[in-house]
Amino acid sequence: MASDRGTSGIGPRKGERWGALLVLVALSVLFLAPFGWMVSTSLKHESRIFTRPGEPPQWIPTTERTDEQGRPLVTWQGRPGVDLGRDADGRHTLLIGDEQVQAWPEDFAVQQRMGLHWENYARAFEMMDFVQNLRNTLFICVAVVLGTLASCSLTAYSLARIPWRGRTALFFFCIATMMVPYQVTLIPLFAVYSRLGWVGTFLPLIVPYLFGTPFYIFLLRQFFLGIPQDLSAAARIDGCSEFGAFAHIIVPLSKPALATTALFMFLFQWADFLNPLIYLQDDRHYTLAIALQQFQSQHESAWGPLMAMSTVITLPIIALFFLTQRTFIQGITMTGLKG
Amino acid sequence: MTTSERRHLRNGLLFALPYLIGVAAFVVYPLVMSVYYSFCRYNIISSPVWIGLDNYRELFFNDPVFLKAVYNTLYYTAFAVPLGLAFSIGLAMLLNLRTPGVAVFRTVFFLPSIVPMVASAMLWLWVLNPESGLVNGLLRQVAGIDGPGWLADEHWSKPSLVLMSLWGLGTAMVIFLAGLSDVPQALYEVARIDGAGPWRTFRHVTLPMLTPTILFNLVMGLIGAFQYFTQVYVMTGGRGGPVDSTMFYALYLYRNSFYYLRMGYACAMAWMLFVLIFVCTAAVFASSRRWVYYHGE
Structure with a gap:
């Protein structure tokens, strides 16, 4: 029975399976x-x-087909020919067989062959200062991930592994703060940052994360609770300091939870839009997400470069997914269910 | 207090110190100030001026755009959240049949949910482009009909956003898949022996066993939908058009803050949003006692 644990009760009847396969493909x-x-x-x-x-x-x-002289090959009323060029009114002169014909662009079709136009990528890179934007994004991502790992694991350790009075209250307070929508604290924080002169720098995007994020504190606390308390007791008897127990016992045993935290924080920062939108004002500081949006607002119909840049922003995330698939899926179910 | 108790207290506070400082600076202080600002006229440049309940009064009695934003947000929530739940359960059930290639299908359905929102918003803006977009192009090619203007049409703009949200249901689907794998196989055996067909098995075994997962996804979906922002900001250039048809709550709040510099008014809006979210989640949790089934209780 254990082998088909998890298959739903609708049963492995063959016809249904093939029907399901068809629906899944569609x-x-x-x-x-x-x-x-x-x-x-x-x-x-x-x-x-x-x-x-x-x-x-x-x-x-596709790309236009041309003859040896570089003239576009066309089809006019079902007959092949060559485009000789266009006049001041926009009318083209076509050579169809031996006769010359005048035709408007909508009356004939330029023959196409498969051809990839990478220049959209080149254009997007140039117009957006791609390397600078990428560097900014990675800088913020790395700083936030490291800050989150350090602050959240220390706090979670305190909440899960040190029996001090008040830790339960602090834990519930931490959970309660998750209920508050970010909009509530948005403006007072903006006011503080602008008084400090931080608006227009990376600081408002990084500093808050050095002090812990409730969600990941919660996640790590749940994980730390699952590690046998005996280990800590033994370490204390051996004269290990609290920080020693944290660094040498708990952290090495918590790699899956720490990996999940790092991964999700990285993804969130890579794609974050609102905070960079509010706090970054100079295009030299833009992250990729905000640079893409700014580029779009200035070139609304440059869909080639826009889709090129959207692809470029998405690809690393998809690659990351394939590299870390297990952490990814486990992380989602860990945050979704076991909490 | 014994020595070890005192040592634990000291260590506990020491380890939690970064968080305690952070919570004071980035949560408690802003929360208090936000309440205060919500009773003030405040534009960040000059200091706040106390105006009592004027901001709240204006919200409800004197700001048609605010009411429109509430309506739009509720409309979006009312369609995107239940449809998202239904489709993600459906997909999870299909994947759970263990057809060949199930891992590939799971990846395909999951991937859209990790695409950065700016990119997916950009992508859908183009897919739904009335003239040259993929959707209308296919409608013309396959069905021979002229599709609507989607985001350019005030009646279709919100349905467009709902449609787009369904593309990103991968996270909920993965959580439902985990929920499905926790359903004890024995229950299905019993249902089969009792002669229950697929529908009744789903209705009376699978669905009740999934209710805790539904509750979780429902609450997360509600909170997310009420704060819907990035997609609509990108897709409408921050304007919420056409004719305010996509002026969502969080977008209007953002506009009040950073376009009109009405920071006090925006704080009042933020608190009303908090109340709205709180009331809705509380109602869901209160009702859950009647429809959520915890196995083993």
């Missing part, structure tokens, strides 16, 4: 289509991004 196509559209758009030539009336969506990026 749904997968729906879920993947936006990704496909993003990558496909990011590799299209500018002229192919906006569909012309009556054309179906184009999935495969």
